[in-house]
Amino acid sequence: MASTENPDPETGKSEPIPASATPPPSSAASFLDCRKIDIITRVLLFSATLTALIVMVTSDQTEMTQLPGVSSPAPVSAEFNDSPAFIYFVVALVVASFYALISTLVSISLLLKPEFTAQFSIYLASLDMVMLGILASATGTAGGVAYIALKGNEEVGWNKICNVYDKFCRYIATSLALSLFASLLLLVLSIWSALSKRT
């Protein structure tokens, strides 16, 4: 590494300043770029999970349905809390959007205080992976049940319901798509943090 001369005022002897003391401009710039990409990805994660959550909780639909043993049709509503799988999905989205908000703020503060990056990025990387596991499993759970609502299952006599509650099913499908996108963002963040400390 090239070093520059630095004549000592008392002895006059020149002491070489190691180049590593002055950070090369390129690594400071790439650090900033990394942080910005991280922040943008986390903001995207927050918007995707929050939107998926709002769509889920506003998905309920009421239809006049002819119930067995009842003479006239009665209003029957379909809501996310009719199914434990959808309840698990909504809870996972609440946790994920809250985590996305907090991690965005942490990432912004690391931009302002780079000296804390080494410690905090370990926690962020680990929590990204935990959130990936939770959101992927919750998306799978809701997806499995939503598929039955869409197609039914003749083998076991479970009828489809999306032919009646079309809005309910459209909202759930939208929320599942957003949640799948959020899971992919978490996967990118996890792999990104694993790579960023090795290259």
Add this chain to the structure above:
Amino acid sequence: MASTENPDPETGKSEPIPASATPPPSSAASFLDCRKIDIITRVLLFSATLTALIVMVTSDQTEMTQLPGVSSPAPVSAEFNDSPAFIYFVVALVVASFYALISTLVSISLLLKPEFTAQFSIYLASLDMVMLGILASATGTAGGVAYIALKGNEEVGWNKICNVYDKFCRYIATSLALSLFASLLLLVLSIWSALSKRT
């Protein structure tokens, strides 16, 4: 870093040997420990996913069932391929156990050829996280459907079936438990690889 003297035979002047040239015994030993833990975890992952797979594909059960419109009871069987969610789960288990086998062999070869560790550990870390997402979502999908088989859902008229097909449901529950354990192993491997390059 302390360094030892190394007198030059020609000039007789002593040239300090940097201590870093001789790898301190502790870091070589800790590298070996890391690799052994990694291999053991991957062998556990392979056994868990393979066992879960075998349990799933041997879960079918046939019962005499009174079908509507049929005078006498008929043999009706419950199998994993009656449900797309369980098919997805089985496919994910096949991919996961195959990946666990290959990554165990890679990890063993890194023990024998440490110089390749830096390159390969990036790929292993990234693939661990991808497998985590896939297995967690497949476990969630099968779990959501299995819960309906166990409890039914009165809101939409889906009857439970585990009261009739108890063996089928027990096998699926066992397979789900093993798969959840495998997902946690993948989470540990992912976090472990993210940490191992930073401390």
